[in-house]
Amino acid sequence: MSGEHEHFIDKVDLEARRRAAKVIYEKFAPVIKDVLAGRPPKLVIPKRTLANTVFDPERGILVLGEEMLEREFLDLGESRRFMQTLLMAAIIYQSLIENEYPTIRDLYYKGKHTIVYRDLRGRRQEENTWDEQKESDAVIQDVEVFTGLFREDMLILSKEKGKVVGNMRIRSGNDVIDLSKLGHGAYAIESTADLIEFIDVDAEFVLVVEKDAVFQQLHRAGFWRKYRAILVTGSGQPDRATRRFVRRLHDEYNLPVYVITDSDPYGWYIYFVYKVGSINLSYESERLATPKARFLGVQMSDVFGYGSKKPYLSDSERKKFIIKATDRDVKRAKELLKNYPWIYKNPLWKREIEIFLKKKAKLEIEAIASKGIKFFAFKYIPEKIETGDWIQ
Amino acid sequence: MARRRRTSSVTEERYKSRSVAEMIAKHGEFAGFQNPTRALYQTIRELVENSLDATDTKKILPWIHISIKEESRNSVNGARPWYIVTVEDNGVGIPVTVMAQAFGKVLFSSKYVIKQTRGMFGLGVKAVTIYAQQTTGSPIEVYSSTAESQYVYMMKIKIDMKNNMPKVLEKGDWAKKAAWRGTRVRVKIEGDWKKAKSKIIEYVKRTAIIAPYAEIIFETPDGTIYYYPRTTRKMPEPPKEAKPHPHGVNVEDLREIIASSKARTLKELLVSEFQSVGEKTALEFLSKFGFDPDMNPKELLKREKEGELVKLVEALSQFKFRAPKSDYLSPLGRDIIIEGLTRMFSPEWVDAVTRPPKSYKGHPFIVEVGMAYGGAIKPVDEPVLLRYANKIPLLYEEREDVSYKVLKSINWKNYNVEFPAPLIVLIHIASTKVPYKGLGKESISETPELESEIRNAVQEVARRLKSYLIKKEREEEAMRKAEALAKYIPEIAWSLAVLSKPPDSWTPPTPEEVNMFKEKLIDIVAEKVRVVGPGGEEVDMKKLVKRVVDSVELE
Numbered sequence: 001m002s003g004e005h006e007h008f009i010d011k012v013d014l015e016a017r018r019r020a021a022k023v024i025y026e027k028f029a030p031v032i033k034d035v036l037a038g039r040p041p042k043l044v045i046p047k048r049t050l051a052n053t054v055f056d057p058e059r060g061i062l063v064l065g066e067e068m069l070e071r072e073f074l075d076l077g078e079s080r081r082f083m084q085t086l087l088m089a090a091i092i093y094q095s096l097i098e099n100e101y102p103t104i105r106d107l108y109y110k111g112k113h114t115i116v117y118r119d120l121r122g123r124r125q126e127e128n129t130w131d132e133q134k135e136s137d138a139v140i141q142d143v144e145v146f147t148g149l150f151r152e153d154m155l156i157l158s159k160e161k162g163k164v165v166g167n168m169r170i171r172s173g174n175d176v177i178d179l180s181k182l183g184h185g186a187y188a189i190e191s192t193a194d195l196i197e198f199i200d201v202d203a204e205f206v207l208v209v210e211k212d213a214v215f216q217q218l219h220r221a222g223f224w225r226k227y228r229a230i231l232v233t234g235s236g237q238p239d240r241a242t243r244r245f246v247r248r249l250h251d252e253y254n255l256p257v258y259v260i261t262d263s264d265p266y267g268w269y270i271y272f273v274y275k276v277g278s279i280n281l282s283y284e285s286e287r288l289a290t291p292k293a294r295f296l297g298v299q300m301s302d303v304f305g306y307g308s309k310k311p312y313l314s315d316s317e318r319k320k321f322i323i324k325a326t327d328r329d330v331k332r333a334k335e336l337l338k339n340y341p342w343i344y345k346n347p348l349w350k351r352e353i354e355i356f357l358k359k360k361a362k363l364e365i366e367a368i369a370s371k372g373i374k375f376f377a378f379k380y381i382p383e384k385i386e387t388g389d390w391i392q
Numbered sequence: 393m394a395r396r397r398r399t400s401s402v403t404e405e406r407y408k409s410r411s412v413a414e415m416i417a418k419h420g421e422f423a424g425f426q427n428p429t430r431a432l433y434q435t436i437r438e439l440v441e442n443s444l445d446a447t448d449t450k451k452i453l454p455w456i457h458i459s460i461k462e463e464s465r466n467s468v469n470g471a472r473p474w475y476i477v478t479v480e481d482n483g484v485g486i487p488v489t490v491m492a493q494a495f496g497k498v499l500f501s502s503k504y505v506i507k508q509t510r511g512m513f514g515l516g517v518k519a520v521t522i523y524a525q526q527t528t529g530s531p532i533e534v535y536s537s538t539a540e541s542q543y544v545y546m547m548k549i550k551i552d553m554k555n556n557m558p559k560v561l562e563k564g565d566w567a568k569k570a571a572w573r574g575t576r577v578r579v580k581i582e583g584d585w586k587k588a589k590s591k592i593i594e595y596v597k598r599t600a601i602i603a604p605y606a607e608i609i610f611e612t613p614d615g616t617i618y619y620y621p622r623t624t625r626k627m628p629e630p631p632k633e634a635k636p637h638p639h640g641v642n643v644e645d646l647r648e649i650i651a652s653s654k655a656r657t658l659k660e661l662l663v664s665e666f667q668s669v670g671e672k673t674a675l676e677f678l679s680k681f682g683f684d685p686d687m688n689p690k691e692l693l694k695r696e697k698e699g700e701l702v703k704l705v706e707a708l709s710q711f712k713f714r715a716p717k718s719d720y721l722s723p724l725g726r727d728i729i730i731e732g733l734t735r736m737f738s739p740e741w742v743d744a745v746t747r748p749p750k751s752y753k754g755h756p757f758i759v760e761v762g763m764a765y766g767g768a769i770k771p772v773d774e775p776v777l778l779r780y781a782n783k784i785p786l787l788y789e790e791r792e793d794v795s796y797k798v799l800k801s802i803n804w805k806n807y808n809v810e811f812p813a814p815l816i817v818l819i820h821i822a823s824t825k826v827p828y829k830g831l832g833k834e835s836i837s838e839t840p841e842l843e844s845e846i847r848n849a850v851q852e853v854a855r856r857l858k859s860y861l862i863k864k865e866r867e868e869e870a871m872r873k874a875e876a877l878a879k880y881i882p883e884i885a886w887s888l889a890v891l892s893k894p895p896d897s898w899t900p901p902t903p904e905e906v907n908m909f910k911e912k913l914i915d916i917v918a919e920k921v922r923v924v925g926p927g928g929e930e931v932d933m934k935k936l937v938k939r940v941v942d943s944v945e946l947e
Binding site for chain 2: 018021022024025028031032035036038039040041073074076079080082083086087089090093094096097113114115116117118119120125127129
């Protein structure tokens with residue numbers, strides 16, 4: 001932990017590095033011990049396969065199952081991945097110690113070597129340690145599950161996508177930031193959401209909107225001030241930091257979380273990423289998912305009405321705003337209904353999807369906003385929250 | 393009998409009493425010369441085989457020079473081209489006293505003219521003489537000298553067809569200035585090189601395969617020179633002289649034997665001219681079939697005694713004599729087959745077997761099989777078969793041959809050979825009487841004894857091939873594994889060196905630290921991947937793994 005520039009780095013950051021480096025060192029110590037003793041080395045890693053991904057109904061999130069994978073160096077099917085895992089761990093370890101802030105792209109480049117060798121027939125052979133970033137990204141995930149550390153814990157940065165405004169103050173690094181005093185702008189949620197310290201939060205609920213444009217409209221319309229909300233957007237598919245930030249607000253301040261997305265299978269999927277986590281990365285759900293997040297809209301029943309519920313759109317508006325669902329949308333909707341118990345076991349979700357399949361129509365949030373931002377901000381959202389017209 | 397080494401013992405003599413005209417009339421176009429393509433091919437064969445006989449029967453390391461040149465001639469359109477074929481050897485040479493008859497009298501036999509008696513169709517080189525004079529009207533030209541002779545003799549010979557007598561058109565002699573010995577035969581014939589080309593080139597190649605002890609130079613009309621250098625000085629043992637076995641003679645054979653024998657009684661004839669017959673056996677045999685032991689055998693040659701002669705042959709084939717001797721067979725031997733296949737095909741594996749002698753109908757035979765696998769051999773859909781009978785390559789009628797049928801019936805998968813595979817199978821049959829299928833003598837018929845012996849031989853070598861392939865497969869797998877692991881060792885060693893130091897006192901790993909992990913990992917891999925080489929020896933895996941690891945460069 002040396003370096004002449006160290007005193008410019010804040011303490012929180014340094015401590016996080018120290019913690020992570022220690023965990024990595026301890027986790028790999030047995031592997032090193034094996035090699036020194038002449039024993040074939042192996043890594044025991046929780047399996048990240050779909051088969052080992054289970055939905056925990058009690059907690060309402062996706063988690064990794066019990067299955068472990070023994071990645072042995074001497075196993076030909078695993079030796080390449082074994083090499084990659086060690087290489088990635090070593091690069092991350094060194095980066096932590098040398099106070100670097102690699103992104104996953106940096107890690108890809110740092111570890112991408114061409115192994116040039118002569119085979120036993122004397123022919124020249126070449127092999128890359130990894131070829132595409134997809135491959136090194138998967139190795140990072142292996143290091144995460146093997147060490148139990150998230151990439152943020154290891155000071156691996158990624159592009160910031162999430163934004164937040166609202167009545168709250170935080171400490172990031174050495175600075176205190178008031179998230180209600182950012183003008184028309186917003187606070188970009190940093191990659192290491194766990195290193196943010198919440199100083200005080202004065203809010204009734206959290207409103208997450210899928211789209212950045214809608215976030216800006218609500219912000220300028222003064223929505224969060226009027227309703228004492230924390231307004232968040234993940235700009236489409238949310239990154240880990242945004243999800244972690246939302247989850248912390250929910251956990252630490254017991255704030256209800258409402259989510260607004262497009263009214264189509266893709267929008268629903270984004271909601272479920274906030275709520276239960278993604279299948280690919282189920283190991284992170286435990287810390288990133290907000291199982292109690294509520295799907296506020298836009299619901300199919302908001303568009304078409306259902307039973308005694310009246311639609312928010314008139315016939316002429318509906319004709320103007322709805323878009324015909326594509327075959328892919330329909331296929332995706334059917335999959336949701338078939339594969340995911342947290343969807344097909346929920347009658348409200350069943351209703352939503354069935355309306356969708358029947359009408360074969362979808363609608364973007366902007367369509368509701370187009371009816372007038374005042375309608376959207378001061379009627380649609382508050383009315384639905386008040387009447388409990390959401391799905392959880 | 394030594395002179396009849398390459399093919400049947402007595403085939404040609406059966407024609408002895410007939411005239412050339414009769415013989416040719418009987419066979420029409422005599423076998424092997426039915427068209428210009430075959431004729432050119434057959435001419436090469438007759439001359440080359442004579443040369444080989446003139447050398448290896450006396451254990452002379454052969455030097456053979458073959459040349460075919462197209463004769464430029466102003467001819468009418470469409471006339472067939474003429475070729476001048478010259479074959480020269482360093483063999484025993486032909487004494488001047490028999491030279492004219494050797495090339496110009498059909499069915500002439502003399503103990504000196506070893507080579508003439510082994511010809512394929514009983515005619516030998518005389519067929520070439522006849523063909524030349526029929527197609528180009530020119531004589532056969534022979535230069536020869538024996539080791540003892542002070543002179544080199546030359547003759548230009550034709551055959552007086554009517555009287556079956558040589559006609560010497562020109563002759564000459566020169567005092568030898570150097571110690572030259574050998575024979576050079578030159579003949580001008582009609583032919584078709586374009587069509588015969590591939591077969592002739594293949595014939596010379598196959599001859600060279602089983603004669604790695606010979607130096608062969610072949611000049612084609614295209615100007616290409618095929619040169620097969622001598623790669624070994626080891627030669628097969630020349631066949632020993634042997635008398636015929638009583639089971640192996642027919643009426644014509646017996647007539648010839650009686651004619652040339654000095655025996656004055658039938659008993660004496662049996663004892664002196666046949667193998668496996670002693671005095672006691674002879675008497676027992678003659679009394680059993682009611683022959684007079686004291687009868688003069690020449691009596692049987694009289695026309696009115698023809699029936700007696702036939703009866704004697706039948707009796708000889710029925711009586712239980714001792715099994716025929718096989719020491720007058722001349723197999724190639726394992727070493728020569730291996731050497732020949734190796735030098736011609738550069739295989740990764742080669743082996744051969746010479747089976748013990750067996751016999752069918754009183755004719756002893758030996759089957760030899762060689763196999764070459766991999767290396768420079770290209771994989772093809774079925775084994776490449778090289779057939780030989782009495783050291784003569786057989787090129788035509790492959791699919792009719794018993795050897796082809798045996799190979800076809802082998803389930804190669806049982807021997808770990810999956811076609812397409814790089815496999816060459818050489819099959820040599822040495823016998824005093826090869827059971828050819830037809831007059832063409834290009835394929836061997838399915839004699840049960842022969843077929844089963846070929847199968848045994850093929851299976852024997854195939855089993856060895858299998859055990860080689862199994863070992864190779866195991867070795868390759870282990871090598872692949874060692875390689876697949878070794879290449880990652882440098883990266884892993886560096887990573888371990890980085891991870892092995894605690895965060896608080898971390899410094900970048902030194903080359904020594906990385907090397908220490910490398911060594912440990914090399915040991916772990918070498919320990920796990922043990923290889924026994926095809927020779928049964930333990931392979932030093934540590935060295936091999938280290939070699940791969942040391943070759944790694946990271947870019």
